[in-house]
Amino acid sequence: MILIAGPCVIESEELVFEVAKRLVKFNEDSRIDFYFKSSFDKANRTSISSFRGPGLEKGCEILARVKKEFGFKILTDIHESYQAKPVSEVADVLQIPAFLCRQTDLLVAAAKTNSVVNIKKGQFLAADNMKYSVKKVLETRGIEGEGYEVARQNGIWLTERGSTFGYGNLVVDMRNLVLMREFAPVVFDVTHSVQMPGVAGGKSGGDARFVPYLARAAASVGVDGFFYETHINPCEAMCDGPNMLNLDELDRVVEQTLKIQEILRG
Template sequence: MRLGDGIFFLIAGPCVIESEDLVLKTAEQIARIAAAHKVPLIFKSSYDKANRTAVSSFRGMGMEEGLKILQKVKEKVGVPVLSDVHGPEEATAAAEVLDVLQIPAFLCRQTDLLLAAGKTGKVVNVKKGQFLAPWDMANVVEKLESTGNRKIFLTERGASFGYNNLVSDMRSLVIMRRTGYPVVFDGTHSVQLPGGGGKVSSGQREFVLPLTRAAVAAGCDGLFLEVHPSPDQAPSDGPNMIDPGQLNQLLGQVGRILRALEDGGER
């Protein structure tokens, strides 16, 4: 049985790889929390954040060093790993380590990237662009399926709503599920305020938990949550990331919602 086919799952980790020590310690902590709540974990951290607000923004440790660190997460923590890929050649190289290739939201319509990711045979998680309607993701799915790959996740991360603002439309989860593939709700990027800090993006962390609870109740198959031990000191996405304590609290709430849905015959 695949994740999403009756098995609720979690994608979580720091926004960007800052150091080997931080990544390994955070992965171990998140893995313990996920195991306590009996939620399968895919660890996420980006070796390169190519879409940053300013040229001076921290992007990560780069693909070569980042993949070495993610390989250590696989070996020492024993969980699958995910990172963003930005070009066709990069997808092929990254697939040697990554279990899940993530297509960033702003690249979700890049045909050559999607085809290259699909051809690796790895799971491909596509973030829905902030500029796309949920039904437009059917075309993204068609591109991936053309490679023979059926291991696909679709992730909702909010839609542009005026300047420096996003809104989460829960209908999107239902609509994208009609493609037949698992749909993930990105609870942390959905509260981001893109470019809202001038040369950095801002965010509204206080809305992560309520929006995530709503998405679970609406029927998503998994969650994407960026988790950092000290979000306010993080060099990327700090204002919208949560800490491990908040993750533990949220997964407890999610478990109760899922049980209520099962009791009502909704899952």
């Protein structure tokens, strides 16, 4: 099972290392393919005054130290084409934000690196439209063919994070998990799926109570991995606090999804 976890944004090196220490056990679990996630820049915040992170250079330095210290594989977002190459020198997975999943130049730049490309499904897109984003990466890499196994072998993932209808909430259609697995391995971004965009006075809200329920539902449908943004104290987080999972709860949620997957495998 792919497990992606870490704080939403690099608030400080101290916080990142504190969270990383608590995640070592997942990296040591033979059932889990673990990736540490944190963003060096949140370029799509609701308000121009919202905290965005330390930036490309400083952020990659911190992520590189996490990688060296803990032996983690690293996943982080890129927002512009020029970021792909330098970030790929640190990150094992380049994540394409949902709002940018159709951005051809960004996908092409990511595809030209040796990193896995994780494309988050746009909140505004139908699941079957994601096959075109996958094809952009495959064709850039000179790969013929398509489908789940072709994408898996060539380092392409898709991530579901809910759909928006413009009313300050997100809805997860579990059919999307099945549909997108026709094109590539699928990760379910549980914590962003309980986000409430723009409802908290210039920033996003959320309701993390529903994280365990959605995670169990996705595990029963069948996915390749799970994405949890997690924090020592979500109430004090500088980004996405209301939808982040407290580190103390992560163990239980991960174990439940592993057990469901074991049952499905018989």
